[in-house]
Amino acid sequence: MPEVRKRRNFAAYLQALPTWVVLGVFFLLPLVIMLVISFGQRGTYGGLKPIEDVWAYISSGDFLANYKRSVEPLYLSIYWRSLWMAVLTTVLCLIVSYPIAYYIAVVAPARFKNLLLGLVVIPFWTSFLIRTYAWMLILRTEGLLNTVLLATGIIHQPLDLLYNDSAVMIGLVYGELPFMILPLYASLEKLDLSLLEAALDLGANKVATFFRITVPLTMPGIVAGIILVFIPSIGQFVISDLLGGAKSILVGNLIQNQFAVARNKPFGSAIAFELTAVVLVLLLGYAWYTKRKGQEVLL
């Protein structure tokens, strides 16, 4: 019935229209504008410097000035640190999350499953600003940990626990942990346990069974978790701003600084685009991976 089909299509377009208007004008268009502005120059008062002759500007290569500046050694070291912190966060989250996800999905008694899962979901959705702040209470000089350590006589001088890279690391792992546990749980829950029994019956030991059966079968969850943790960790600036020291500048802080303090939007836009490019490459890789595996997208 092509007539009905046409009508249904028309209804779908009508229903999707408001989404396209809002996302088109207030999400996609701003991204395009930011890309264009990243080729411009900062004006005297923080705005944009007007370009008199567009073709001369382009042919002189000036439009790449922000991108050239963004790969100066000073900034490269910031990217390197951000990448390293994000990778470390992702690895730590994976190591900590896999056993707990396995426990909830496979080991825990069925009647507790929803509760245990709910206890992971709640931090997933609650304010990470407040959750980060809670660590300030614990780690600061007059904080809980120092107070307890001093009172018990383990230390005699308060330790500098806050405002350094370790504090940022704790905050990152703490903040991102639920983003790793949930996709891992989703794929462990679908795991066919009889396959594990079969492997054990056929003489594989538990370690071999885990690495040759469980891990490959839950790879979609592992990959989704890695994506879900890595992307926010490499772009964040709040955790490093609150828990990190003056040297803990990451790429997120750099971008935020160009917009809020230095008022150099073109340069900030250029870095934001480099970050977006990295993220998009990761996402395309992820899409390719799920398509090749013929699996549903877990994100």
Add this chain to the structure above:
Amino acid sequence: MSAPPAESAVDLVERKVVRLGPVRPVSRPVSWEKRLLGWHSFLVYLFLYVPIVILILYSFNRSKQTAAWEGLTLDWYVRLFHNDLILKAVKNSLIVAVTTTFAATIIGTLAALALARSSFRGKGATQAALYLPIIIPEIVGGAALVTFFGVTQMRLSLVTVIIAHIAFCISYVAIVVRARLAGFDRSLEEAASDLGAGPWDTFRRVTLPIILPGIVAGALLVFTISIDDYVITSFVAGVGATTLPIQIYSMLKVGVTPEVNAVSTLLLLVTVILIVVSQRLQQEPTPKGGLKK
């Protein structure tokens, strides 16, 4: 009288008369691996919740400066209600969150209906467009929007905050409602239209009641995301458009005060309640046949 039947080998093994090496019982007791997993999980839950519990406890601590416990007080909560900056921020946050929730829920639900219904041209693109705001780092979204507002010369205010929140929240509603529609028995709609109901009546009296839990769950989620958001808001909020997270952040940068603990505890309480309700609604099974009365 016949002799009692000879005990079989299996009986002997089970009575442990004959030991054939370690016996693997059928229902094994909790193995050490499982116990280890249990302990690990317990520690992870502690790691997740102890900081939050500490924050809540401190909000009742009489001591202003130190971490030592100096007795119970509600003073910090009382003070919140005399702190004009916080009250103003709460009001702003509520305006933003309520407006965002209404707009994003309607737009997102429509998008979910489109995606669930037909395979129309551009379905894939619509899905991709809906995933992007969730997966692109928030900082990029915030930076792009403030650039856009700069170019279009829109003054930063509560309006720009609301626009930003709507743009970033539609996706969550669309995904939650779409999940609800996935378990939806389409024959109910066909039955309604066969019985002569028009498209609007079918929607209002068949589709809507079934997907309503999903819509409410999505709306609650949007409310919490909006009221909690710091990153995007920090880019697009102008002077006088301070929301609660922005206010909390600026207080944190100055120093830890007990009022921050109190206001954070209240915000946590509100969001946790909303999240729990939202999760419950999302788990509610879709009616398979006949509607609930």
